Every structure is written in C-alpha cells, then in structure tokens.
Amino acid sequence: MKYISTRGKAPALSFGDVLLAGLASDGGLYVPETLPTFSQEEIASWSGLSYQELAFNIMYPFVEGDIPAAAFKEMINDAYAGFNHSSIAPMVQTDTNEWILELFRGPTLAFKDFALQLLGRLMDYVLTKRQEKLVILGATSGDTGSAAIEGCRHSDHLKIFILHPYQRVSEVQRRQMTTVIDDNVFNIAVKGNFDDCQGMVKNSFADQSFLQGAKLGAVNSINWARIMAQIVYYFSSALSVGAPARKVSFSVPTGNFGDIFAGYLAKKMGLPIDQLVVATNQNDILHRVISENDMSRQSLNVTLSPSMDIMVSSNFERLLFDAHGRNGAEIDDLMTRFNAGDVSLSDDAWSFVKSHFDSYKVDDSRTCEVIKQVFDETQYLLDPHTAIGLDAARTCWKDKSIPMITLATAHPVKFPEAVEKAGCVSPVLPDHMKDLFEREESYDVLDNDLSAVQRFVTERL
Ligand SMILES: Cc1ncc(COP(=O)(O)O)c(C=O)c1O
Numbered sequence: 214m215k216y217i218s219t220r221g222k223a224p225a226l227s228f229g230d231v232l233l234a235g236l237a238s239d240g241g242l243y244v245p246e247t248l249p250t251f252s253q254e255e256i257a258s259w260s261g262l263s264y265q266e267l268a269f270n271i272m273y274p275f276v277e278g279d280i281p282a283a284a285f286k287e288m289i290n291d292a293y294a295g296f297n298h299s300s301i302a303p304m305v306q307t308d309t310n311e312w313i314l315e316l317f318r319g320p321t322l323a324f325k326d327f328a329l330q331l332l333g334r335l336m337d338y339v340l341t342k343r344q345e346k347l348v349i350l351g352a353t354s355g356d357t358g359s360a361a362i363e364g365c366r367h368s369d370h371l372k373i374f375i376l377h378p379y380q381r382v383s384e385v386q387r388r389q390m391t392t393v394i395d396d397n398v399f400n401i402a403v404k405g406n407f408d409d410c411q412g413m414v415k416n417s418f419a420d421q422s423f424l425q426g427a428k429l430g431a432v433n434s435i436n437w438a439r440i441m442a443q444i445v446y447y448f449s450s451a452l453s454v455g456a457p458a459r460k461v462s463f464s465v466p467t468g469n470f471g472d473i474f475a476g477y478l479a480k481k482m483g484l485p486i487d488q489l490v491v492a493t494n495q496n497d498i499l500h501r502v503i504s505e506n507d508m509s510r511q512s513l514n515v516t517l518s519p520s521m522d523i524m525v526s527s528n529f530e531r532l533l534f535d536a537h538g539r540n541g542a543e544i545d546d547l548m549t550r551f552n553a554g555d556v557s558l559s560d561d562a563w564s565f566v567k568s569h570f571d572s573y574k575v576d577d578s579r580t581c582e583v584i585k586q587v588f589d590e591t592q593y594l595l596d597p598h599t600a601i602g603l604d605a606a607r608t609c610w611k612d613k614s615i616p617m618i619t620l621a622t623a624h625p626v627k628f629p630e631a632v633e634k635a636g637c638v639s640p641v642l643p644d645h646m647k648d649l650f651e652r653e654e655s656y657d658v659l660d661n662d663l664s665a666v667q668r669f670v671t672e673r674l
C-alpha cells in the first residue's frame with residue numbers, strides 16, 4: 214500500500230514512512246493511493262468476530278508489507294487489553310433504532326484511545342526496527358493529549374511534547390496529562406486556543422530546523438494511522454445492528470473532522486451507510502460549509518464541549534481531495550486561497566460534500582437540556598460532546614427504520630462542569646483515576662509564540 218499527499222508534491226510513501234512522517238513535506242495530509250474494499254458477503258462473514266479480530270481484518274491491508282501479520286495481531290491485542298469492556302466498543306440502546314456507541318472504555322476515557330494506544334505500539338515497533346528515535350509534537354483540546362501520552366510514555370524511542378490551550382481544557386483533562394511524570398513526557402499550556410496549538414505543530418513540520426537533526430512525528434489525526442484505527446468501530450457497531458443486510462446511519466460530534474472522515478472511508482470500503490451527520494458546537498465552521506458553503510473562519514468560542522473548540526479542521530482537506538477528483542495541485546491552490554481569505558467551495562465540490570454529509574449545530578444551553586432530558590428519561594448520562602451528537606442525530610435522521618448510531622466520544626466524568634450545569638450529578642472517577650486530584654502535576658505555561666515553544670523543545674532534546 215502506498216500513500217500520497219493531498220497536495221500532490223510530496224513523495225508517495227509506505228505505511229511505515231507515513232506513520233513516522235505525520236504531515237507530508239508539502240504541507241498536505243497522507244491518504245492511501247487506493248482504498249481496500251470489502252464485499253457485502255465478506256463483511257457479513259465478520260459478524261461474531263471479536264473487536265480485535267475485526268480490527269485486524271480491516272486494518273491489515275493498510276499496513277501489509279511494513280508490519281508482519283503476527284506482530285500486528287499482537288499489537289492490536291495489546292492496545293485493547295487496557296479497555297474496561299469485553300466488547301471494547303459496546304453499544305447502548307436509548308430508543309427504537311437509536312444507539313449510543315461507547316468509545317470511552319479505554320484508559321483515558323475518550324475515543325482517542327482506539328487509535329493512540331495502537332499508534333504508540335506501531336511507532337515503537339517501526340522505530341525499534343529502524344533503530345531511530347522520534348520527537349512527538351502534538352496539540353490537544355483535551356483528549357488527544359492524555360491518550361497520546363498513555364500510548365507513548367513507555368517507549369524508549371519517543372519523547373512527547375503536548376501543547377494544550379491554557380485554561381481551556383477541563384481540570385480532569387489537564388490532570389490526566391500533567392500528572393504523568395515521566396522523563397520523556399512534557400506538557401505545555403499555551404496562552405492561546407487549540408487552533409494556535411495545532412498551527413504551531415503544523416509550522417514545526419514545515420520547518421524542522423529547530424530540532425537540530427532530530428525527527429518530528431505526529432499523534433494528531435493528521436497522522437494517517439489515527440484515521441485507520443478509527444474506521445474499525447464503524448464496522449463493529451454496524452455489524453451489531455444488522456449490517457450489511459441493512460443500512461445504518463451515524464452521528465458524530467465533530468471538531469478536527471478525523472472521526473467522521475473515518476466513517477466516510479468505512480462507507481467507501483463497502484459498509485452500507487445511509488447518513489453521516491456532522492454534529493458541531495457553536496464553533497460551527499463545518500456545519501456552515503455543509504449547509505451554506507461558508508468556510509469563513511470566525512473567532513473561536515469557549516464552550517461546554519471544549520474538545521470541539523476547533524475552527525481549523527485539519528481532516529477536511531482529506532475530504533476536499535476526493536471532492537476535487539484527487540487532484541493535489543487543485544488542493545494546493547485551494548489551501549493557498551483559503552489562507553488568503555477565500556471562503557467557499559466550487560459548486561461541484563460543495564455538491565460532493567453535501568452528497569455525503571448532513572450537519573447540525575448545537576449550542577451550550579441545548580447541550581445541557583439534552584443531557585438532562587436523556588438522563589431523566591433513561592438514567593443514561595451523556596458527556597457534552599455526545600449530547601451534541603445525539604441532538605444532531607435526532608434532528609437530521611431521515612429514515613427512522615434505519616438504525617442511527619451516535620458516537621459517544623468521551624465519558625461524562627471528564628466534564629463535570631457541563632454535567633452539573635445540566636442539573637445532573639457528575640459521576641465518580643473510575644478506580645484507576647480516583648486519586649487524580651491528589652497527584653503531583655507538572656507543566657509549563659508558555660506564550661502563544663512558536664519560537665518560545667520550539668526553544669522549549671530544543672532545550673529538552
Ligand atoms: C470528546 C471529543 N468529541 C469529539 C471530538 C471531535 O473529533 P474529531 O476532531 O475527530 O472531529 C473530539 C476531539 O477532536 C473529542 O475529544
């Protein structure tokens with residue numbers, strides 16, 4: 214399997230190289246040159262497999278040639294061994310044909326564990342073979358950071374630096390990162406927002422001279438391996454409600470467009486998906502582009518769903534690549550125009566986007582209403598991101614005979630502020646985190662200044 218850049222100028226790479234490269238050298242994102250596809254019969258034959266077996270069947274074509282099958286199976290088993298439910302991604306029914314897919318059963322209680330517990334092991338494997346080391350620079354709005362730290366902290370080949378927006382992640386999220394006191398883990402609170410942090414990561418890939426010869430790697434969903442691992446739970450959940458014999462729909466709380474892009478790929482790979490609903494908070498650029506072809510960047514709102522406080526949605530570029538006939542030169546030009554302030558897609562590209570996605574925006578007060586209403590009716594407590602997904606699902610659902618699955622992207626215990634504002638009681642921390650508020654924290658607060666961040670990294674290489 215070869216991978217190509219969405220901007221068409223970087224060399225095509227193998228899986229191992231893409232895994233370590235993160236962002237392409239031309240500023241684009243790597244995508245597979247061709248996608249594996251599965252027949253309905255083949256998908257049907259997977260019903261009854263364990264999550265780990267299914268994960269192997271779906272992901273192996275992406276890594277074949279770089280990772281031997283036996284080693285890959287071992288990594289998958291290891292990556293999901295720390296999840297607290299035997300199904301790994303269990304489903305909960307909330308109404309007729311309405312399902313919640315619980316993606317928060319991993320060690321850091323958010324969907325990021327699905328990809329990042331595997332990514333750390335994949336990187337370690339490839340780096341050991343190559344006898345190389347990697348400096349990870351990641352940006353987080355709260356969840357990627359802890360999952361990446363958990364996935365990478367035990368590797369002798371990785372040093373990990375995570376940027377989070379100062380005072381804009383929940384206290385539980387911050388402590389999940391900053392209480393990991395390991396020699397190879399560094400947390401930086403940047404006096405800015407998530408887009409600033411993500412911008413610093415991308416700029417650092419564009420010019421790596423500050424690393425004095427060391428190599429930079431990515432844990433954000435700009436790294437193809439993140440997307441690859443997130444495809445699996447679309448298949449597992451769909452199979453559990455009768456696919457491929459029947460269609461299914463998904464609603465996905467969306468920020469950086471990585472999770473829902475994985476759903477779009479599952480559809481291209483053969484899963485019969487009827488609707489893919491993009492659910493946003495007040496930071497609604499994705500809802501605006503899908504519904505009105507308006508991609509204007511507005512100032513970032515601080516919301517009760519902080520993990521989705523994102524305006525520059527990295528993975529949308531991967532979709533635009535398809536929307537432009539996979540023409541890298543067109544995307545290169547489009548990105549230059551976007552950065553110069555052009556804010557709409559061509560009619561053809563917009564039609565393509567609308568043909569695959571529905572969208573809906575949910576504000577903070579409605580998020581609280583949904584948390585409370587669902588809890589009162591079912592005793593099921595949603596986290597604020599999932600509440601946004603569920604409200605969007607109910608609003609956009611076209612055919613109620615088709616199961617609608619909302620991705621529950623985080624555990625409510627991570628967001629006590631929203632849960633309490635909704636009038637519910639925040640759950641207690643799970644056993645492995647119960648002393649989180651007593652643990653020692655370590656992090657540095659830096660100005661929103663790329664050179665200050667790069668200097669911090671260089672001094673710790
Ligand atoms: C809890 C939670 N929900 C939803 C999202 C949005 O996912 P994506 O960025 O892949 O669209 C994120 C972070 O990105 C998140 O942490």
Ligand SMILES: N[C@@H](CCOP(=O)(O)O)C(=O)O
Pocket residue numbers: 352353354355356357358432433434435468469471520521527
């Ligand atoms: N919501 C994310 C933001 C980063 O997105 P990623 O999926 O590209 O890593 C977070 O919680 O950090």
